[in-house]
Amino acid sequence: MTAPPATWPAPKTASAAPHAPPFREATWHEGQPSDDNHLPFFACTAVGDVVLKAAQAHPDRQIVVLCGHTHGDDKGQVLKNLRVLTGPSEYGKPGGDRGLAVE
Numbered sequence: 001m002t003a004p005p006a007t008w009p010a011p012k013t014a015s016a017a018p019h020a021p022p023f024r025e026a027t028w029h030e031g032q033p034s035d036d037n038h039l040p041f042f043a044c045t046a047v048g049d050v051v052l053k054a055a056q057a058h059p060d061r062q063i064v065v066l067c068g069h070t071h072g073d074d075k076g077q078v079l080k081n082l083r084v085l086t087g088p089s090e091y092g093k094p095g096g097d098r099g100l101a102v103e
Contacts, residue, residue, distance in 0.1 A: 013062040
């Protein structure tokens with residue numbers, strides 16, 4: 001068995017999978033993002049702040065956020081290198097009918 005290299009190459013893509021969406025734009029309900037009254041119940045913007053800083057600090061890397069906790073689905077491009085995929089859910093049918101393709 002050979003030893004691993006002294007330094008590992010940085011990955012080109014990083015993924016995060018928080019339960020709740022990290023950005024208002026990803027908190028879908030009845031076709032609209034959550035308003036100010038409902039946002040605290042459907043998002044965790046503290047996670048969004050951390051992910052956003054990471055994306056800004058590493059513009060040469062891609063970050064993909066996979067989240068749920070909403071009743072609608074959407075794909076959003078927050079920054080050139082930061083993408084958010086929100087999965088749909090229905091009561092008794094989490095995740096809807098859509099699968100996840102990994103390239």
